[in-house]
Amino acid sequence: MNTQKKTNAINEILTYAKTSPYYSKRIQIPLLHSLNDLKTIPLTTKADLREQSPFGLLPDSNMLLSQYHESSGTTGSPVSVWYSETDLDEIARGITRCGANFNPHDRVLIRFPYALSTISHFMHRSVQMQSGCVIPADSRTTVTPMPKVIDLLKRLKITVLACISLQAIMLAEMAEMQGLEPKRDFPFLRAICTAGEPLTPYRRKLIEDIWGVPVFDNYGMTEVGTAMVDCTQQHLHMFEDYFHVEILNDDFETDVKPGECGNLVITTLRKRATPLIRYATGDIVQEINSSCSCGRGRSFVIRGRKENLITIESVSFDLYEIEKMIAPLPARRFWSAGKITNTLYLFIEKESSTDRIHVNDIEKLKKMYGVNISIILLDKGTLYDRTDDVSFGMKGKPRYFLNDQETANLLNKIKTN
Numbered sequence: 001m002n003t004q005k006k007t008n009a010i011n012e013i014l015t016y017a018k019t020s021p022y023y024s025k026r027i028q029i030p031l032l033h034s035l036n037d038l039k040t041i042p043l044t045t046k047a048d049l050r051e052q053s054p055f056g057l058l059p060d061s062n063m064l065l066s067q068y069h070e071s072s073g074t075t076g077s078p079v080s081v082w083y084s085e086t087d088l089d090e091i092a093r094g095i096t097r098c099g100a101n102f103n104p105h106d107r108v109l110i111r112f113p114y115a116l117s118t119i120s121h122f123m124h125r126s127v128q129m130q131s132g133c134v135i136p137a138d139s140r141t142t143v144t145p146m147p148k149v150i151d152l153l154k155r156l157k158i159t160v161l162a163c164i165s166l167q168a169i170m171l172a173e174m175a176e177m178q179g180l181e182p183k184r185d186f187p188f189l190r191a192i193c194t195a196g197e198p199l200t201p202y203r204r205k206l207i208e209d210i211w212g213v214p215v216f217d218n219y220g221m222t223e224v225g226t227a228m229v230d231c232t233q234q235h236l237h238m239f240e241d242y243f244h245v246e247i248l249n250d251d252f253e254t255d256v257k258p259g260e261c262g263n264l265v266i267t268t269l270r271k272r273a274t275p276l277i278r279y280a281t282g283d284i285v286q287e288i289n290s291s292c293s294c295g296r297g298r299s300f301v302i303r304g305r306k307e308n309l310i311t312i313e314s315v316s317f318d319l320y321e322i323e324k325m326i327a328p329l330p331a332r333r334f335w336s337a338g339k340i341t342n343t344l345y346l347f348i349e350k351e352s353s354t355d356r357i358h359v360n361d362i363e364k365l366k367k368m369y370g371v372n373i374s375i376i377l378l379d380k381g382t383l384y385d386r387t388d389d390v391s392f393g394m395k396g397k398p399r400y401f402l403n404d405q406e407t408a409n410l411l412n413k414i415k416t417n
């Protein structure tokens with residue numbers, strides 16, 4: 001979409017959004033003359049959405065609402081998002097661009113939460129839109145614990161597994177606990193589709209090593225649904241006709257230099273039941289401004305949540321940087337990180353009892369980052385309890401980053417064991 005077309009599209013959405021109670025007060029300026037004028041509109045934050053939920057963002061239209069979702073914040077009241085039938089169809093159509101290329105021969109096991117969260121429903125609709133068959137295996141119900149999922153994967157000859165990336169690793173662990181070998185014993189599996197947390201290239205490689213199939217990622221959030229999917233070349237392309245994005249410096253006013261990481265701010269370009277103007281997503285992203293061999297233009301790298309960042313002596317460690325450190329180690333499946341004073345602690349569960357970290361490897365990392373780093377290998381089950389295979393993997397979103405207290409507690413627990 002060229003700049004003039006995009007400015008027109010945004011103007012149309014601004015006029016529409018201004019019919020909602022929230023944006024009627026929020027958007028003061030008349031129409032935009034250029035894309036730059038958009039920056040005069042204040043950002044919409046998660047706190048704003050919370051305050052406006054459940055009805056404050058609904059535009060005054062006779063649009064029929066079709067589906068309701070809310071994000072499961074750990075603090076404060078939930079954020080409400082409404083979708084119309086058209087919204088749902090557009091998002092599902094966007095997902096059909098995923099490099100996994102769902103087809104009528106597919107049996108896709110969806111292992112995301114279904115209750116109130118979005119991704120399971122969008123993926124479900126998209127698979128069916130491409131005549132594939134869905135096996136809904138909710139990740140947060142006792143009806144489908146991990147052993148049941150392993151049984152379904154085998155018995156139904158599942159071709160695509162859709163789940164958060166850590167769940168794909170946990171399912172492999174569960175299969176191994178049952179004496180199965182993921183690469184050998186699931187011959188019909190041809191792809192894994194991940195969503196719900198940033199997928200670093202290191203974790204993608206880990207999952208592909210374990211399962212022996214390609215992994216395709218999906219980026220989105222409850223507030224806007226899926227916004228990007230991996231192409232066949234495994235690069236995340238945005239649905240350019242649905243969204244306008246800005247990548248801002250920490251001042252939240254100026255754009256980052258091309259190719260730099262920054263704060264993702266998203267504006268919906270379609271007349272959605274819940275339009276969002278300059279929504280600060282809380283995610284750090286990087287734009288790759290070169291064309292992709294799949295034939296599409298720019299792509300994006302999701303670096304992680306801004307809140308998930310450990311900073312030591314002005315060196316920052318995000319999910320991406322930590323998984324890069326873990327990638328060459330013998331154990332890389334389950335980890336947590338934290339800091340105490342000026343030391344970065346990396347806790348990693350052993351994959352085999354003989355796993356060792358060499359002093360040289362740690363020295364190399366210390367030198368590379370210029371901060372003190374301690375890598376501690378833990379027995380299997382320390383971070384993710386495996387004693388009960390029904391509750392294993394049933395937790396909410398995994399927590400990779402520990403606060404100071406949690407880090408101290410874990411260090412104490414290890415010492416006393």
Ligand SMILES: [Zn+2]
Pocket residue numbers: 231232233234235237292293294295296299
């Ligand atoms: Zn591509």
